[in-house]
Amino acid sequence: MSTLTEAPPPLAPEAPEPKPPKRRGRFMPYWLLLPGILWLLVFFALPMIYQASTSVQTGSLEEGYKVTWHFATYWDALSAYWPQFVRSVLYAGTATILCLLLGYPLAYLIAFRAGRWRNLIMILVIAPFFTSFLIRTLAWKTILADGGPVVGALNTLHVLDVTSWLGWTAGDRVLATPLAVVCGLTYNFLPFMILPLYTSLERIDGRLHEAAGDLYARPSTTFRKVTFPLSMPGVVSGTLLTFIPAAGDYVNADLLGSTDTRMVGNVIQTQFLRVLDYPTAAALSFILMAAILLMVTLYIRRSGTEDLV
Amino acid sequence: MTNKTGPGGDVRLTGIAKTYGAFTAVHPLDLTVPQGSFFALLGASGCGKTTTLRMIAGLEEPSAGTVFLGDQDVTALPPYKRPVNTVFQSYALFPHLDIFENVAFGLRRRGLKSVKKQVEEMLELVQLGEQARKKPHQLSGGQQQRVAVARALINHPKVLLLDEPLGALDLKLRRQMQLELKRIQTEVGITFVHVTHDQEEAMTMADTVAVMNAGRVEQLGAPTDLYENPRTTFVANFLGTSNFIEAEVDAKTGEDIVLKAGGGKLVLPEARCSAPAGTGGKVLVGVRPEKISLTHADDAGEIPEGRNRITGRIADSSFIGVSTQYVVDSPVCPDFEVYAQNIDRDPRLVPGAEVVLHWNPAHTFGLDAAQDADAGVEEAV
Numbered sequence: 040m041s042t043l044t045e046a047p048p049p050l051a052p053e054a055p056e057p058k059p060p061k062r063r064g065r066f067m068p069y070w071l072l073l074p075g076i077l078w079l080l081v082f083f084a085l086p087m088i089y090q091a092s093t094s095v096q097t098g099s100l101e102e103g104y105k106v107t108w109h110f111a112t113y114w115d116a117l118s119a120y121w122p123q124f125v126r127s128v129l130y131a132g133t134a135t136i137l138c139l140l141l142g143y144p145l146a147y148l149i150a151f152r153a154g155r156w157r158n159l160i161m162i163l164v165i166a167p168f169f170t171s172f173l174i175r176t177l178a179w180k181t182i183l184a185d186g187g188p189v190v191g192a193l194n195t196l197h198v199l200d201v202t203s204w205l206g207w208t209a210g211d212r213v214l215a216t217p218l219a220v221v222c223g224l225t226y227n228f229l230p231f232m233i234l235p236l237y238t239s240l241e242r243i244d245g246r247l248h249e250a251a252g253d254l255y256a257r258p259s260t261t262f263r264k265v266t267f268p269l270s271m272p273g274v275v276s277g278t279l280l281t282f283i284p285a286a287g288d289y290v291n292a293d294l295l296g297s298t299d300t301r302m303v304g305n306v307i308q309t310q311f312l313r314v315l316d317y318p319t320a321a322a323l324s325f326i327l328m329a330a331i332l333l334m335v336t337l338y339i340r341r342s343g344t345e346d347l348v
Numbered sequence: 349m350t351n352k353t354g355p356g357g358d359v360r361l362t363g364i365a366k367t368y369g370a371f372t373a374v375h376p377l378d379l380t381v382p383q384g385s386f387f388a389l390l391g392a393s394g395c396g397k398t399t400t401l402r403m404i405a406g407l408e409e410p411s412a413g414t415v416f417l418g419d420q421d422v423t424a425l426p427p428y429k430r431p432v433n434t435v436f437q438s439y440a441l442f443p444h445l446d447i448f449e450n451v452a453f454g455l456r457r458r459g460l461k462s463v464k465k466q467v468e469e470m471l472e473l474v475q476l477g478e479q480a481r482k483k484p485h486q487l488s489g490g491q492q493q494r495v496a497v498a499r500a501l502i503n504h505p506k507v508l509l510l511d512e513p514l515g516a517l518d519l520k521l522r523r524q525m526q527l528e529l530k531r532i533q534t535e536v537g538i539t540f541v542h543v544t545h546d547q548e549e550a551m552t553m554a555d556t557v558a559v560m561n562a563g564r565v566e567q568l569g570a571p572t573d574l575y576e577n578p579r580t581t582f583v584a585n586f587l588g589t590s591n592f593i594e595a596e597v598d599a600k601t602g603e604d605i606v607l608k609a610g611g612g613k614l615v616l617p618e619a620r621c622s623a624p625a626g627t628g629g630k631v632l633v634g635v636r637p638e639k640i641s642l643t644h645a646d647d648a649g650e651i652p653e654g655r656n657r658i659t660g661r662i663a664d665s666s667f668i669g670v671s672t673q674y675v676v677d678s679p680v681c682p683d684f685e686v687y688a689q690n691i692d693r694d695p696r697l698v699p700g701a702e703v704v705l706h707w708n709p710a711h712t713f714g715l716d717a718a719q720d721a722d723a724g725v726e727e728a729v
Binding site: 244246247249250251252253254255256257260264265268269 | 405406407426427428429432433434436438440441442443444453454457458499500503
């Protein structure tokens with residue numbers, strides 16, 4: 040070290056000026072981070088800590104709650120509400136797959152085939168955001184209403200017989216069934232799938248398609264071997280952006296479902312706002328968070344997208 | 349899709365044309381590229397050379413005409429069914445596959461299971477054996493270029509199409525890759541069709557060059573033919589530099605045409621005149637700057653008989669090491685360019701000096717005077 044500090048002197052007198060700006064620059068990144076860190080601290084870290092402490096409290100509304108490190112709440116919540124957990128993962132997973140199946144062709148069309156219609160289609164994809172989430176879900180209630188045109192058509196085509204047999208619908212009803220909830224979830228989260236898919240597809244160099252064709256790949260092979268692998272970052276972020284909020288959603292199950300289609304979000308909402316059993320609600324929230332984190336980690340590991348960025 | 353390139357593997361284009369709405373990119377064109385040759389399509393950007401190449405590859409559908417590969421009419425075949433491979437301008441390597449898989453792509457698509465040996469041999473040929481497991485973005489431009497060549501060549505196409513393959517490389521690397529590509533072509537014996545806007549590149553590498561201009565082939569021939577005996581002013585200017593003198597046909601003597609220009613007479617071999625040369629007709633007489641010798645007017649008597657000569661005054665000179673480039677103001681041509689090798693420099697040859705320019709008549713070429721003498725000057729690089 041001492042040799043290093045002694046070596047520069049011949050240069051030092053020539054360059055004394057750059058020092059002050061360098062010093063200011065060293066702290067600059069931290070100053071820029073400060074607003075974000077403060078925001079996270081106040082609106083994310085503090086509530087999390089508060090929730091964590093709530094989840095290990097015991098007591099009652101009248102006598103007040105106290106932290107008693109009562110971890111059994113977690114176990115009780117899980118054993119009481121595991122069907123809702125399973126249902127949440129199932130519904131959110133199905134909705135995510137449906138979003139991918141519906142969204143991929145549309146994103147592909149916008150990215151490669153839309154030409155001058157590209158902007159218009161993009162606006163149509165985003166347009167639903169101009170109205171409230173709640174209003175749109177309520178509209179689905181009308182669309183799927185008993186005796187409405189959709190149900191009528193499905194009945195005539197005997198689709199409802201099949202879905203009822205599968206347990207997705209009940210008798211002549213679509214509303215208040217799993218199918219309605221999954222449809223609502225799919226509808227509401229579709230744009231979150233399309234946008235990242237479009238972004239990653241749009242970045243693919245069209246000449247790669249030509250090159251694949253030139254190297255004896257028919258169009259379907261080109262898609263399998265070139266286009267789809269290159270769109271993986273979009274597939275991963277799209278499915279995450281759909282699955283994570285869908286798994287915690289309660290509006291769709293609330294408005295379009297019944298007591299038999301309650302998801303974890305509904306349970307948490309009820310526990311917090313109606314039953315006022317705060318510890319159970321907080322524990323459920325943490326279990327959901329942990330479950331999602333675990334699934335997402337495994338998913339990202341498996342899809343191996345770190346190479347693609 | 350046979351791997352063998354049997355006899356009769358020529359690329360034949362008959363009446364091939366491409367129009368985009370009202371714009372004609374390629375005028376009906378007949379072209380035959382002999383099997384095993386290194387063929388260059390040379391022209392400025394927008395001249396239709398890339399469109400022609402893409403029609404051979406099947407990436408562009410011709411508006412009219414037929415593409416034959418050997419005896420097979422491939423006009424209606426999609427690219428993936430043509431025994432043709434392309435080296436794309438920006439290489440278009442698959443970024444998610446490593447070098448090995450990029451090179452193996454074509455073989456795998458054709459259902460080959462054991463590709464290892466072939467891929468390794470091909471990577472050896474382009475000197476990239478060590479890089480097999482790297483991703484394209486980890487390689488330099490020159491290496492990526494070689495991967496692109498290997499990826500196409502491994503399929504033993506009947507024709508390898510190269511679309512400005514060296515455009516993205518710096519000058520030194522480009523020179524090196526020119527020689528390398530030439531070596532590979534000689535080694536594998538596959539027909540190469542090379543599109544470029546760089547006349548030097550085309551002349552260095554190709555056996556036959558087709559100079560394209562505004563959707564038409566202006567002239568086709570061996571590089572020396574094109575350079576020594578251009579038939580249009582576009583070719584004369586696009587390939588190197590040319591001086592033009594407007595002259596009038598005076599008489600014909602045996603195999604030569606005698607012309608009048610200014611006050612003097614010039615001789616032009618009839619075989620090197622592509623214009624109709626009736627007595628009294630106009631001809632553009634061309635001569636390359638490096639064919640001309642400069643002699644100071646005081647020594648004019650020492651110039652041997654039988655050489656074409658004109659007089660002038662040096663307007664400008666620039667010394668560039670191996671040669672000195674003079675601009676001579678002459679009554680028959682205002683900016684006559686002369687390149688003189690710096691062997692014995694005459695100190696009297698400075699701007700303002702009266703000089704005689706003289707050259708061997710065999711180096712003269714005659715063109716139709718009806719065309720623009722400056723065609724192709726600006727497009728040339």
